[in-house]
Amino acid sequence: xxxxxxxxxxxxxxxxxxxxxxxxxxxxxxxxxxxxxxxxxxxxxxxxxxxxxxxxxxxxxxxxxxxxxxxxxxxxxxxxxxxxxxxxxxxxxxxxxxxxxxxxxxxxxxxxxxxxxxxxxxxxxxxxxxxxxxxxxxxxxxxxxxxxxxxxxxxxxxxxxxxxxxxxxxxxxxxxxxxxxxxxxxxxxxxxxxxxxxxxxxxxxxxxxxxxxxxxxxxxxxxxxxxxxxxxxxxxxxxxxxxxxxxxxxxxxxxxxxxxxxxxxxxxxxxxxxxxxxxxxxxxxxxx
Amino acid sequence: xxxxxxxxxxxxxxxxxxxxxxxxxxxxxxxxxxxxxxxxxxxxxxxxxxxxxxxxxxxxxxxxxxxxxxxxxxxxxxxxxxxxxxxxxxxxxxxxxxxxxxxxxxxxxxxxxxxxxxxxxxxxxxxxxxxxxxxxxxxxxxxxxxxxxxxxxxxxxxxxxxxxxxxxxxxxxxxxxxxxxxxxxxxxxxxxxxxxxxxxxxxxxxxxxxxxxxxxxxxxxxxxxxxxxxxxxxxxxxxxxxxxxxxxxxxxxxxxxxxxxxxxxxxxxxxxxxxxxxxxxxxxxxxxxxxxxxxxxxxxxxxxxxxxxxxxxxxxxxxxxxxxxxxxxxxxxxxxx
Numbered sequence: 136x137x138x139x140x141x142x143x144x145x146x147x148x149x150x151x152x153x154x155x156x157x158x159x160x161x162x163x164x165x166x167x168x169x170x171x172x173x174x175x176x177x178x179x180x181x182x183x184x185x186x187x188x189x190x191x192x193x194x195x196x197x198x199x200x201x202x203x204x205x206x207x208x209x210x211x212x213x214x215x216x217x218x219x220x221x222x223x224x225x226x227x228x229x230x231x232x233x234x235x236x237x238x239x240x241x242x243x244x245x246x247x248x249x250x251x252x253x254x255x256x257x258x259x260x261x262x263x264x265x266x267x268x269x270x271x272x273x274x275x276x277x278x279x280x281x282x283x284x285x286x287x288x289x290x291x292x293x294x295x296x297x298x299x300x301x302x303x304x305x306x307x308x309x310x311x312x313x314x315x316x317x318x319x320x321x322x323x324x325x326x327x328x329x330x331x332x333x334x335x336x337x338x339x340x341x342x343x344x345x346x347x348x349x350x351x352x353x354x355x356x357x358x359x360x361x362x363x364x365x366x367x368x369x370x371x372x373x374x375x376x377x378x379x380x381x382x383x384x385x386x387x388x389x390x391x392x393x394x395x396x397x398x399x400x401x402x403x404x405x406x407x408x409x410x411x412x413x414x415x416x417x418x419x420x421x422x423x
Numbered sequence: 424x425x426x427x428x429x430x431x432x433x434x435x436x437x438x439x440x441x442x443x444x445x446x447x448x449x450x451x452x453x454x455x456x457x458x459x460x461x462x463x464x465x466x467x468x469x470x471x472x473x474x475x476x477x478x479x480x481x482x483x484x485x486x487x488x489x490x491x492x493x494x495x496x497x498x499x500x501x502x503x504x505x506x507x508x509x510x511x512x513x514x515x516x517x518x519x520x521x522x523x524x525x526x527x528x529x530x531x532x533x534x535x536x537x538x539x540x541x542x543x544x545x546x547x548x549x550x551x552x553x554x555x556x557x558x559x560x561x562x563x564x565x566x567x568x569x570x571x572x573x574x575x576x577x578x579x580x581x582x583x584x585x586x587x588x589x590x591x592x593x594x595x596x597x598x599x600x601x602x603x604x605x606x607x608x609x610x611x612x613x614x615x616x617x618x619x620x621x622x623x624x625x626x627x628x629x630x631x632x633x634x635x636x637x638x639x640x641x642x643x644x645x646x647x648x649x650x651x652x653x654x655x656x657x658x659x660x661x662x663x664x665x666x667x668x669x670x671x672x673x674x675x676x677x678x679x680x681x682x683x684x685x686x687x688x689x690x691x692x693x694x695x696x697x698x699x700x701x702x703x704x705x706x707x708x709x710x711x712x713x714x715x716x717x718x719x720x721x722x723x724x725x726x727x728x729x730x731x732x733x734x735x736x737x738x739x740x741x742x743x744x745x746x747x748x749x750x751x752x753x754x755x756x757x758x759x760x
Binding site for chain 1: 533544555719
């Protein structure tokens with residue numbers, strides 16, 4: 136029973152990772168560059184919700200929207216500083232630039248927001264559904280629901296709308312997209328903003344789930360997002376989602392069997408194993 | 424500028440090297456302040472670490488961003504065995520050997536991987552090693568770290584005072600740079616560079632890529648281990664938080680700022696980065712902000728690094744077809760207006 140409960144915790148946490156990874160996959164697909172700033176964008180989203188709760192009261196729905204917008208705005212800054220200039224340059228240049236940006240945002244947040252841990256308001260505290268002997272919290276259901284809803288919206292957006300079509304075209308081939316008359320620059324920027332916004336929402340969910348926000352929370356979150364995406368296969372959105380859930384489940388089952396200090400060891404061990412056995416990721420295509 | 428310096432250096436190689444060596448020897452006698460001296464020792468640690476990373480990233484084109492993991496292995500190897508009473512001098516080398524074996528173990532399954540996948544594996548390994556060090560309390564002291572690491576005997580002096588420890592570090596820095604220089608200008612070094620430029624072409628010319636990549640990783644890891652081992656007796660205390668991913672990024676920034684794929688680059692990077700962070704110490708937390716801005720500005724203005732030439736492939740591609748610096752571009756824009 137204990138293991139089953141951990142499994143549910145894992146799915147819940149994994150769905151937050153999945154949302155982060157989906158955002159990352161959108162960014163990676165459209166921009167085509169790896170970023171280390173993503174964790175800090177998650178953190179910024181989380182903090183925007185924290186201040187939203189203080190200023191306007193505890194309304195989770197509007198806080199999520201505020202987080203999306205804040206993260207998207209930060210995304211524009213990151214795009215201007217780290218990607219736009221280096222799209223054709225060797226990849227590591229923009230990578231280093233994002234490392235610098237991540238350092239900047241982290242320390243900026245530490246100075247402006249303070250380095251101590253801040254509490255988030257608890258939603259549905261202590262409320263849960265009992266199925267047999269297993270308890271599933273309202274919060275967990277809400278998180279899973281939000282993640283599923285957002286992924287559905289994103290899928291419809293990418294598949295059915297004109298803008299989504301442009302985004303997919305750009306992520307497949309920038310030159311060909313430009314040839315058929317798509318404004319690659321703007322589309323890249325918009326794609327990056329959407330990815331960052333999803334990351335911001337995931338950050339809020341993470342903050343609400345653990346009832347705390349920290350300026351340094353981004354580093355590990357960003358790495359988990361990155362790992363989830365690579366686990367599923369670079370740039371594949373559904374793969375990223377599955378990778379995220381998988382990492383969440385493995386982590387929680389792992390700490391249930393050993394000690395909680397080893398949480399991240401399991402995540403990275405899974406990642407290293409997958410990369411060594413199947414470098415293109417679980418659902419990636421060969422030859423990349 | 425760099426071209427002129429290069430020709431000047433090539434003309435009077437021996438004299439310049441001798442003068443530099445004499446200056447390095449004289450340095451601790453000229454500087455009395457302990458704090459300045461310990462800054463210099465710290466710079467020299469990072470020269471070793473950045474050079475070792477440069478061997479991996481700059482010369483064979485593999486992308487290792489979890490270098491802190493190797494440093495951790497070296498540091499902990501020395502600290503644990505030193506507490507059991509092993510002689511420190513032997514341990515410096517042994518730490519390097521252990522680290523290079525770990526480097527081989529990491530390299531073997533990852534030889535197939537390239538670019539970002541390899542980067543991710545090294546990152547994961549670095550973090551796994553740190554978390555193991557944090558949680559294996561019996562061996563590593565866990566969150567408490569290891570205290571009271573003894574310093575080696577050196578001409579009858581057993582002291583961690585920076586003035587004495589400087590000579591030990593200087594010894595290893597010279598050996599590190601010298602061996603790197605020799606290896607890079609050997610068959611092995613040329614094989615690494617051919618892999619960096621084009622691995623398929625290298626393979627078709629009969630370069631055993633897997634073997635040379637593994638050697639590359641081992642060589643880099645060896646010096647990272649020695650560098651980590653050197654750090655431990657100087658600080659007399661280590662814990663796992665000293666080897667976080669940020670530390671790995673820090674070393675990487677030094678290599679990039681100095682200039683990848685040049686022998687002198689990591690030296691320049693280490694000096695510049697450590698000095699600037701030291702100068703801005705008064706700014707307290709904002710110090711890291713300045714560092715971050717410096718990294719980004721570097722990528723905008725001079726992505727090939729301070730010591731890299733403007734003829735480098737990196738420099739040309741990133742700034743578009745036209746050559747010239749960022750400042751020149753700015754000036755041009757003004758003229759148009």
